[in-house]
Amino acid sequence: MEFNIKNDYFNKAISEVSKSVSTRTTLPILTGIKIIADTDGLTLIGSNSDIIIERILPKSNDGENMLEVLKTGSVVISAKYLSEIIKKLPNDIYLKVNDNQSVVIQSEEIVTKLNGINGEEYPSLPKVNLSSNFKIKSDDLIDIIKQTVFAASKSESKPILTGVNFSFQEELLTCVATNSHRLALKKYNIKSNLNGSFIVPSSSLIEFSRLFGSCTTEIDIYATETNIVFKSNTISLYSRLIEGVYPNISALIPEQSNTIITLDTTQLLKGIDRASLFASEWRNNNINLQIIDKSRLKISSKSSEMGQIEEVQYIKGISGVDELDISLDGNFMMDALKAIKEDEVKLCFNGSMRPILVIPEGNEQQLQLISPVRSY
């Protein structure tokens, strides 16, 4: 294998693939990036136990020649050293693999020799069925991820809850994440007639957002029993799926509420943030919400040792019972509000011991539930 390549072009692709490469693994080959050079260009592959990233580098980019393949072949090179070397080299890169898998990387007067591993030894990619797929704009999928993934569980005690459930039914995609104390749900209308339910690890979705966050592109999604693939023209992200049946959450969502109040999203977020100042002294970051004078919301928290904070915000609209006193986890409420783009938000209550429903004003596609905590 032998090629010349523009530094920036190579560097960017290596950094995209590097993120998926294991640093702690017993298999030395998985700490490397597999580089395949063929007549069309290069392919870089990196993987860990959860995801695989495959990055295709065509010979030209926006009409500019970026790459010249002098000899086809493949090799696996330490991701850590490859990325550090390419970052520090000043100019175009010449890379050549000798018969003993010794890799020469050269730029101007600088010559680096790295010990590579035969590319044939790298594990092969999982097979996917290319006939059954679903198309979505990368921006839309990143929005869905942002509005759900934070609510997934961080604890491995219930592995199913560490992922986001993607469920396709009759032209509707429903994404749900929950840690059993809070829940985020987002609906998205689709054109294809796919059916099925997949639990995708949160870490893979966060990696998707990172990889595709900088530009809008069409994404094809393919799934098998064990894997899901997010594929654009130049990048494929393979992720394992979490095994198991996702809990049925439809029974959790109240159909009507005793009290519904409308508030300014940004002001409420700032208020909760301030009230959380002393809330951190509690195990559950407790803050208290109370309707006063039937028209205002008092947000407060206190610590017996340090002090207390309280503020009053005007309620923009109220319906139903106009008395309420409820405590909840301020961090959960902040996460919920950060996921809402709309200027106004509706909080729906069914008393101080039942979950609060958080809904963006005028958007029926997104909802969130937060369980109250006992106040002391």
Added chain:
Amino acid sequence: MEFNIKNDYFNKAISEVSKSVSTRTTLPILTGIKIIADTDGLTLIGSNSDIIIERILPKSNDGENMLEVLKTGSVVISAKYLSEIIKKLPNDIYLKVNDNQSVVIQSEEIVTKLNGINGEEYPSLPKVNLSSNFKIKSDDLIDIIKQTVFAASKSESKPILTGVNFSFQEELLTCVATNSHRLALKKYNIKSNLNGSFIVPSSSLIEFSRLFGSCTTEIDIYATETNIVFKSNTISLYSRLIEGVYPNISALIPEQSNTIITLDTTQLLKGIDRASLFASEWRNNNINLQIIDKSRLKISSKSSEMGQIEEVQYIKGISGVDELDISLDGNFMMDALKAIKEDEVKLCFNGSMRPILVIPEGNEQQLQLISPVRSY
């Protein structure tokens, strides 16, 4: 005590003082900031076992009214909560201390109550002799700090070497730092006729650079047997001094050299950085310098496991013996080169087992020494 103050003005001062406040201390009062309100304005004081920062807030700043003192007095408030509250409050601040040391902080509809401590209980500041002092521009002192402090020892095994030695003699200030493997020396001409030698902790000097880095101002320096004070119009930084006698380093600096080469500072820094890629596999981050063809410098490092890197740079000038092969710690060389502002640098050698002298071209006020390491 009772006053109104502009949010930004208060916020900035709190954040300046906060950095000096202990978070881990057995004395609760030292986790707080002392606020003193008198007819001229506010004074904020924060301290830890090494430094004290005293910040004066006059009633007006650049002709604008910033502060209105309604009642004089003093109080100590938790630095952590005070800074978080002020950061999150939206507008001008009203602060009042009640008789039971309960502090009310208010902004718009937001009311915070914090438990304060009586200001009289805060330890008093060390006394300094204001008659014997030395004036320097903050920028010049920051330059001196940047060019020396990195070479001080990080290990507490020899406390004297963890500081920078400021030595005043006959209109010359000489600053030296060394960890016994490398040394940085900077001379600075002064007008006063101070005499004496002080060892200032590196952490205090780094704190000085942080505090005074944003604007140029005149600094007065006062010293006693145990303390040094850096004082501008609005900020005083008190630091303890390190006890003991600093080693005499004049004997370490070679008066002449067998080989002197001149190189481009930036290119050499980049080359050493690249060569350090594999050097990290060594205990001492070894890189190798070798003069080849009497006109070029080969910079290289290798790792038996991963590979090797080498490059060749043109020597701009050479005098003395034109053969050399020496190994040294790449990190020490990079630190030395980063402290040099000049475009060209002279490396002076006395064989492969003697320290290298690093001198900026055309600047006799700054020099550095780096001991070689044995190559394996």
